[in-house]
Amino acid sequence: MAGVGGGMNHKDKGAASGGRRKLRAACWDIARGATAAGVLGLFINLLHLSLPLFMIQVYDRVISSRSLETLAALVVLVSVLLLFQTALDYLRGQIFSVLGERFAAKLGGPVFEASIETGLRRGGGVAAGSMRDLGDVRAFVAGGAAALPFDIAVAPVFLATLYLLHPLFGLIGLIGAGLLAGAAIGIEVLARRPGALAADAAQTMHHETAAAIRAAEAVAAMGMLPAITRRWRRAQSATLAAQADANVAAKALTGGARMLRQALQIAVIATGATLVITDEASPGTLIAASVILGRLLLPFEQMIVGWRQWRDALASLSRLRQVLDSGAAARLTVPVAIADGRLVADRVTYTPQGHAAPILRNVSFRLESGELLGVVGPSGAGKSTLARLSVGLWAPNAGALYLDGQNVFTHERASFGAAVGYLPQDPMLLDGSVRENLGRMADADIGEVVRAARLAGIHDMIGALPRGYETHISDGGARFSGGQRQRLALARALFGTPKLLVLDEPNSSLDAEGEAALVAAIEISRQQGATVLVVAQRMSILHRADKLLVLKDGAIAHYGDRADVLAAIGPRGAAEPGRNVSPLPLRARSAT
Numbered sequence: 189m190a191g192v193g194g195g196m197n198h199k200d201k202g203a204a205s206g207g208r209r210k211l212r213a214a215c216w217d218i219a220r221g222a223t224a225a226g227v228l229g230l231f232i233n234l235l236h237l238s239l240p241l242f243m244i245q246v247y248d249r250v251i252s253s254r255s256l257e258t259l260a261a262l263v264v265l266v267s268v269l270l271l272f273q274t275a276l277d278y279l280r281g282q283i284f285s286v287l288g289e290r291f292a293a294k295l296g297g298p299v300f301e302a303s304i305e306t307g308l309r310r311g312g313g314v315a316a317g318s319m320r321d322l323g324d325v326r327a328f329v330a331g332g333a334a335a336l337p338f339d340i341a342v343a344p345v346f347l348a349t350l351y352l353l354h355p356l357f358g359l360i361g362l363i364g365a366g367l368l369a370g371a372a373i374g375i376e377v378l379a380r381r382p383g384a385l386a387a388d389a390a391q392t393m394h395h396e397t398a399a400a401i402r403a404a405e406a407v408a409a410m411g412m413l414p415a416i417t418r419r420w421r422r423a424q425s426a427t428l429a430a431q432a433d434a435n436v437a438a439k440a441l442t443g444g445a446r447m448l449r450q451a452l453q454i455a456v457i458a459t460g461a462t463l464v465i466t467d468e469a470s471p472g473t474l475i476a477a478s479v480i481l482g483r484l485l486l487p488f489e490q491m492i493v494g495w496r497q498w499r500d501a502l503a504s505l506s507r508l509r510q511v512l513d514s515g516a517a518a519r520l521t522v523p524v525a526i527a528d529g530r531l532v533a534d535r536v537t538y539t540p541q542g543h544a545a546p547i548l549r550n551v552s553f554r555l556e557s558g559e560l561l562g563v564v565g566p567s568g569a570g571k572s573t574l575a576r577l578s579v580g581l582w583a584p585n586a587g588a589l590y591l592d593g594q595n596v597f598t599h600e601r602a603s604f605g606a607a608v609g610y611l612p613q614d615p616m617l618l619d620g621s622v623r624e625n626l627g628r629m630a631d632a633d634i635g636e637v638v639r640a641a642r643l644a645g646i647h648d649m650i651g652a653l654p655r656g657y658e659t660h661i662s663d664g665g666a667r668f669s670g671g672q673r674q675r676l677a678l679a680r681a682l683f684g685t686p687k688l689l690v691l692d693e694p695n696s697s698l699d700a701e702g703e704a705a706l707v708a709a710i711e712i713s714r715q716q717g718a719t720v721l722v723v724a725q726r727m728s729i730l731h732r733a734d735k736l737l738v739l740k741d742g743a744i745a746h747y748g749d750r751a752d753v754l755a756a757i758g759p760r761g762a763a764e765p766g767r768n769v770s771p772l773p774l775r776a777r778s779a780t
Contacts, residue, residue, distance in 0.1 A: 247472030288330030529719030615677030645705030
C-alpha cells in the first residue's frame with residue numbers, strides 16, 4: 189500500500205476526493221445562500237433610494253407648496269420603506285450568519301479528523317491551524333463580508349440614478365468609483381509581498397517562542413535564556429519591520445481613499461450648487477445627489493478592506509482543501525469486531541515523506557494470541573516506527589500489517605481502537621479528568637476504569653490525588669512526574685481488555701516498583717488473550733518474551749524464539765541490543 193512517503197494510492201485518492209466533495213458541497217451551499225441574500229440585497233439597495241427621493245420631494249414640492257398634508261404623507265411612506273429596509277437588512281444578515289454556522293457544522297468533523305491524520309505526519313500544530321482556518325471562513329461568511337460583491341453589483345443602479353438627476357453627477361460618481369476601486373487594487377498589489385513576509389516572520393517567531401516554552405526547564409537550567417531572548421528579539425524585530433513595510437503603503441492608500449471620498453462629496457455639492465444657480469437643477473436634487481453618491485461609493489471604499497478579507501478567506505479555503513486532501517486516509521467506515529489478537533507483518537517497508545532511505549525494510553513476523561514479542565535494537569533502528577505502524581497510525585509504502593486478518597491501517601478506527609491498547613514513547617495525557625483519560629475520553633463505566641488502574645498498579649496513587657479519579661488533568665499532565673504519566677497512559681492502554689497491546693519503551697521513566705507493576709500487567713493481559721508487542725531498550729522487561737525481533741538500520745537482524753535470539757547475539761548483544769550481532773539460522777529468522 190502506498191503511504192505518505194510514496195504518494196497516495198487509488199483508495200487514498202478516493203478519500204481525498206471525498207474530502208474535496210465535502211468542501212465543494214459546503215461552498216455550493218454558501219453560494220446558493222449568498223445568491224438568495226444577494227437578491228435581498230438588490231431590494232435593500234433600491235430601498236436606500238427612498239431617503240434621497242424623500243429629500244427631493246420635501247425641498248422641491250413641500251417647501252414650495254407649504255403643504256403639511258403632503259409632508260405627513262411623505263413621512264409615513266418613507267418610514268414604512270425604512271422599516272421594510274431594516275427588516276430585509278436583518279434578514280440578509282441572518283442568512284449569512286446561518287450560512288457561516290452551516291459551513292462550520294458541515295466541515296467541522298471532516299476537517300478535525302483530517303487535521304489529526306495530517307498531524308500524525310506533519311506535526312501536532314496542523315489540527316489547531318486548520319480549525320482556526322475553519323473559524324476564519326465561518327467568521328468571514330457570517331460577518332457579511334461575502335455580501336460585498338452583491339453590493340458592488342448594485343452600484344450601476346445608483347450610478348444610473350445620478351445620471352438621471354444630471355449627467356455631471358453621474359460622471360463624478362463614475363470617476364469616484366473607478367478611483368476607489370483602483371486604490372483597493374493598488375493596496376493589494378503593494379501590500380501583498382510585505383504582508384506575506386510579515387506573516388512568515390510572525391509564524392517563525394511564534395514557533396520559536398512555543399519551542400522555548402516547551403523546553404523551559406532546559407532553557408532555565410542551562411542558562412540558555414539570554415541567548416534565546418536575543419534570538420526572539422531578532423525575530424520580533426524582523427516581524428515588526430515586515431509588518432511596518434506592509435502597513436506603510438496600505439495606510440497611505442487608505443488615507444488617500446478616505447480623502448478622495450470626501451473630495452468627491454465636495455465636488456458633487458459644488459457641482460450641484462452651480463447647477464442650482466444656473467437653474468439646471470433643483471436644491472432637492474443637490475442634496476439627493478450627495479446622499480446617493482455616498483451610497484454608491486460605500487462598497488468601493490469597503491472593498492479596500494474587504495479585498496483583503498476575501499483574499500484571506502480564499503487562502504484559508506485553500507489550506508482547508510490541502511488538509512482534507514493530505515489528511516485523507518483510506519480508512520474503512522464499517523465497524524469490524526476483532527475476535528483475537530493475531531498480528532501479522534507481511535514484508536513491511538516504510539519511507540517517510542521527504543526521506544530517500546526507508547526507516548523499515550521488508551519486516552515480517554507473526555504473533556499469535558497471547559504471545560509477547562520484544563522489539564530491540566539501537567536508536568534509530570525503526571523500533572518506534574514499527575510500533576506506530578502496528579497500530580495503524582501510518583501506512584506502509586509496501587507490505588501491510590494485519591490484526592485478526594484485517595489491515596490495521598484501513599480498519600475502521602472505533603472498532604479497531606476498542607481492541608487495541610497503545611502506549612507511545614511520549615505518553616501525553618489529554619485535558620480532562622483522570623477517569624476520562626483512563627476511559628479514553630468516553631463516558632466509561634467507573635468499574636472498568638478502576639479495573640484498568642488496578643491492573644497498571646496506580647489505583648492507590650490515584651486515590652492520593654486531591655479528587656481521586658475526578659482530578660482534572662491539564663497541560664498534558666505536566667503536574668505529574670514522567671513515571672506517573674507513563675503509568676496513567678499504561679492504564680489507558682489497558683482499558684477495555686484490548687486484544688493487541690503495543691508498548692513503546694513503557695519502562696523508560698519507571699522505578700523498580702513501576703517496572704514490576706508493568707511486567708505483572710503484561711502477564712495478566714497475555715493470560716486474558718492479548719497479543720503484546722513491546723519496544724524496549726532494556727531487556728529486563730522481556731525475560732518472559734516468547735519472541736525477540738532485533739532491528740538494525742531498519743531491517744531484521746534477528747528474529748525468532750527468545751532463547752535462540754539471545755544465544756545468537758550473546759551476552760553483550762543482550763545488554764546492548766543491535767550491537768555485535770551475528771545472523772541467526774534461517775529457521776529462527778522465519779517470519780511465519
